[in-house]
Amino acid sequence: MATGREIAQLCGVSVATVSRVFNQPDTVNEDTRERVLRVAKELDYRPNESARALSTKQSTMIGLVWDTDHRRPGWRHPYLQDLLIGLKSALSAHGYHLLMLATSGDSREIGVSLADPVGYVNTTRRHHLGGLVLIDSGSDGDAFEAFAQSGFPCVALDVAVDGPRATYVTSDNVGGALSAVRHLVGLGHSRIAMITGPPGNQPSEARVSGYRTALREAGIVPRDDYVVAGDFYRASGTAATQRLLALDEPPTAVFAASDEMAVGALLAARAASLRVPQDLALVGFDDIEIASVVDPALTTVAQDKPGFGVAAAKAIMAMITGAGREEPVVLPTQLVVRDSCGAR
Amino acid sequence: MATGREIAQLCGVSVATVSRVFNQPDTVNEDTRERVLRVAKELDYRPNESARALSTKQSTMIGLVWDTDHRRPGWRHPYLQDLLIGLKSALSAHGYHLLMLATSGDSREIGVSLADPVGYVNTTRRHHLGGLVLIDSGSDGDAFEAFAQSGFPCVALDVAVDGPRATYVTSDNVGGALSAVRHLVGLGHSRIAMITGPPGNQPSEARVSGYRTALREAGIVPRDDYVVAGDFYRASGTAATQRLLALDEPPTAVFAASDEMAVGALLAARAASLRVPQDLALVGFDDIEIASVVDPALTTVAQDKPGFGVAAAKAIMAMITGAGREEPVVLPTQLVVRDSCGAR
DNA sequence: AGGGTCTATGTAACCGCTTACGGTAATTCG
DNA sequence: CGAATTACCGTAAGCGGTTACATAGACCCT
Numbered sequence A, B: 001m002a003t004g005r006e007i008a009q010l011c012g013v014s015v016a017t018v019s020r021v022f023n024q025p026d027t028v029n030e031d032t033r034e035r036v037l038r039v040a041k042e043l044d045y046r047p048n049e050s051a052r053a054l055s056t057k058q059s060t061m062i063g064l065v066w067d068t069d070h071r072r073p074g075w076r077h078p079y080l081q082d083l084l085i086g087l088k089s090a091l092s093a094h095g096y097h098l099l100m101l102a103t104s105g106d107s108r109e110i111g112v113s114l115a116d117p118v119g120y121v122n123t124t125r126r127h128h129l130g131g132l133v134l135i136d137s138g139s140d141g142d143a144f145e146a147f148a149q150s151g152f153p154c155v156a157l158d159v160a161v162d163g164p165r166a167t168y169v170t171s172d173n174v175g176g177a178l179s180a181v182r183h184l185v186g187l188g189h190s191r192i193a194m195i196t197g198p199p200g201n202q203p204s205e206a207r208v209s210g211y212r213t214a215l216r217e218a219g220i221v222p223r224d225d226y227v228v229a230g231d232f233y234r235a236s237g238t239a240a241t242q243r244l245l246a247l248d249e250p251p252t253a254v255f256a257a258s259d260e261m262a263v264g265a266l267l268a269a270r271a272a273s274l275r276v277p278q279d280l281a282l283v284g285f286d287d288i289e290i291a292s293v294v295d296p297a298l299t300t301v302a303q304d305k306p307g308f309g310v311a312a313a314k315a316i317m318a319m320i321t322g323a324g325r326e327e328p329v330v331l332p333t334q335l336v337v338r339d340s341c342g343a344r
Numbered sequence C: 001a002g003g004g005t006c007t008a009t010g011t012a013a014c015c016g017c018t019t020a021c022g023g024t025a026a027t028t029c030g
Numbered sequence D: 001c002g003a004a005t006t007a008c009c010g011t012a013a014g015c016g017g018t019t020a021c022a023t024a025g026a027c028c029c030t
Helices: A004-011 A015-023 A030-042 A049-056 A080-092 A118-126 A141-148 A173-186 A202-217 A234-245 A259-271 A305-321 B004-011 B015-023 B030-042 B049-056 B080-092 B118-126 B141-148 B173-186 B202-217 B234-245 B259-271 B305-321
Strands: A061-066 A097-100 A131-135 A154-157 A166-171 A192-196 A227-229 A253-256 A281-286 A299-302 A329-331 A334-336 B061-066 B097-100 B131-135 B154-157 B166-171 B192-196 B227-229 B253-256 B281-286 B299-302 B329-331 B334-336
Touching (some): A004 A015, A004 A030, A015 A030, A049 B049, A080 A097, A080 A131, A080 A305, A118 A141, A166 A173, A173 A253, A173 A281, A192 A259, A227 A234, A234 A253, A234 A259, A305 A329, B004 B015, B004 B030, B118 B141, B131 B141, B141 B154, B154 B305, B166 B173, B166 B305, B173 B192, B173 B334, B192 B234, B234 B253, B234 B259, B259 B281, B305 B329
Parallel strands (some): A061 A097, A131 A154, A154 A166, A166 A329, A192 A227, A253 A281, A281 A299, B061 B097, B061 B131, B166 B329, B192 B227, B192 B253, B253 B281, B281 B299
Antiparallel strands (some): A097 B097, B299 B334
């Protein structure tokens, strides 16, 4: 592995000049610059990142905080892979890498836990990370506030955070819910129920709000007994649907805040010998892979999955270079009409 | 951020002693050690990772090579999330982080592409990474050989590689296929076809081999026209099934090398008005989420998803500390009997 | 008592790169 | 033509650790 010093010697210049060739190219004479570049190329020189980070107090890495061994075992992010793809490719364009921060750990204690962000922030400092991307695992939004306050560039996904250099990206959950419920209204439904996510979850609450607005808009008075809380998991969708079907005046349509719960609802309907969509129309949220494959295929609100990653990367990079906070990003959603709503 | 020097001054010792307290605790007097530790704790001291890496030429990071903008667009790893969870948690236990290496890139050129691993290897060197984990995206196995030859600790997933400090972890694909096909044989089938993965893909070929063995074992002569190539995608499963059903003597059971293709087969069967499993029995491979949710629920061979990550982490760590190569790891598979095979 | 060990710690070089500062030669200007 | 810029580049001081080597007591032995 060639070092800057070697290049310098071979070129008959000082290490400072070599460094300048790569960092402030215009301050060095064109001839020497080319000479250095040529030799650097021959020797396949790459500046040592550790040394560079040590010297500049700035690495080319972004930290990813993603709590996995979580209080919600079995929870899977609905579109982690697409998100990572978007994130990675957008960061790559800036020459940045993604460092998945370890949770909990050993004596040198790293991440530790979201309840105690100190470890993560320390890791951020120790590695001179450029910033942090925070992935919500469904219910740790409040924990993110501490990160946002740390002063490091932070972008949270699906959780609104505030801080000197923090922002977030989220889907247009209100709009998505609006379009879903409007669609059901347009199909003639008036007894439309909703299965929500866990209380306090921001996307879920936004979806509920969109649901309510769409109903009022249609002159339908929202009924409290038509809004039942789930937790994004499939089983809760089943349970919620059972409760809904047991009402004196059961709904004819259900809007679930996640596809998983919609699938759960589907199972409940089947178990109750109800046909979907004829007896019970169903709309979900997320457009996960499963949605297109269940029978009937699920009508759902699709999110811009790689868009999350791309937007997060852009925001982080903007905050790294410029030194302020960025505007939150709201990604558009799109209603994907399939069979479970009865439109076909 | 406290530095070692500050600790040293406050304790009236030299920086060397401070460093020793953390790296060779037994070489320093107990009293001073405790004093240093106490002050370090008060100041919330954490050794700077960049400096440490620069000095020791060894960071606490493992690189993850995962080609996303791939020649196979739309390809999704069947269980990336579980794999990452396992990987991350096992690495955490050793105080290591996972660095997702950027693909392609900018002037400082990072990853570049799997076809040209030089970039990745350079990044590995520049960051003093402890080793590399290589995730197969379905068809870049041969590219991994170059990594394995680099001399860095490497563990490939689902691809057999060889190198001075390289190893791999894979499922017992032969065994999994064996159990799947034996199961079908046990249900009375003798006309059993198989849809394979892309040619050259190692797990796929192992599954084919298991399939053949199971047939012979049962006294059934494998027929070439019963083995049709897919590419792991759903659509190829549909197409393959159509070809199979068009045979003079169509199979009564199909074993697909991936769940996605099994789902594709299911769609083809439906389109041909065949009942599954009565007219056509189906078994898949992977046990992805979709498997349990399609109708009929898919019988499939489950892989130990987080186990991949855990095993990879263990192997990497073993190669980092000890300096040799590790034995390849073969994870057990398990047949999950659901409805598509007709056993119920 | 003098020499040899062992233990505990300090000294200083080094890892490889960045950058403030200063100097020299070439260029510009009055 | 001398002075003031300007362009270019070298010197050297970090960045924050690690570690080989040296040193200084304390202890043990003959």
